Amino acid sequence: MNDEHDHHHEEHEHHHQPYDWSADLLALREAASHYYRHQFDYHGHLPPDGWDGPRYYPPAEDWRLTSRLDRDVPGTGQAVRLATSTGQLRDMAVAGQLVFEAGGGEQRLTAFLSHDARGYEVLFVPFRDETSGNETYGAGRYVEVPYEPDMDDFELDFNFAYNPSCAYSPAYDCPYPPPANRLAIPVTAGEKLPFEGDLAH
Secondary structure (H helix, E strand, O other), X not given: OEOOOOHHHHHOOOOOOOOOHHHHHHHHHHHHHHHHHHOOOOOOOOOOOXXXXXXXXXXXXXXXEEEEEEOOOOOOOOEEEEEEOOOOEEEEXXXXXXXXXXXXXXXXXXXXXXXXXXXXXXXXXXXXXOOEOOOEOOOOEEEEEEOXXXXXXXXXXXXXXXXXXXXXXXXXXXXXOOHHHEOOOOOOOOEOOOXXXXXXX
């Protein structure tokens, strides 16, 4: 099962400021809950009885960050292959590194050029952090950033960080974050482990 990005998460519109950020976020989470409870194909790996949908950190304005796309880092523009959860390799194109301030210092995450379900270009940013394997999915999470080629500064909103489909069923093929995309800080925003008490795998 191919899963570079998640279906419902791509309902995040390409907004131009101003817009109602909290309403957008909550609407997306409601859509995700409906999707995972009523439409997602678990391929036999069903969630626990009484499960009422994905779990999230509360919306946090502090995790709406301004980032700069550094296109001068080595490897920018090159094709790379990311390992996936089923042992495959996924072809990606490096857009550069998103540089931002968090946890008291400068952080960097490699971003890959991709497209969302509507065909818009996005920066696809798979990452792990200090919550991975504890409060969030151990293999990492994804966040996407609408991309404009003539822009250098982008909003990196970790409130929209989401789990790959393989967090819900191992039948799906999901790219792992590259080793360099492990943040040494906890990102307490976005989606948590799918099931209460679940241990990340």
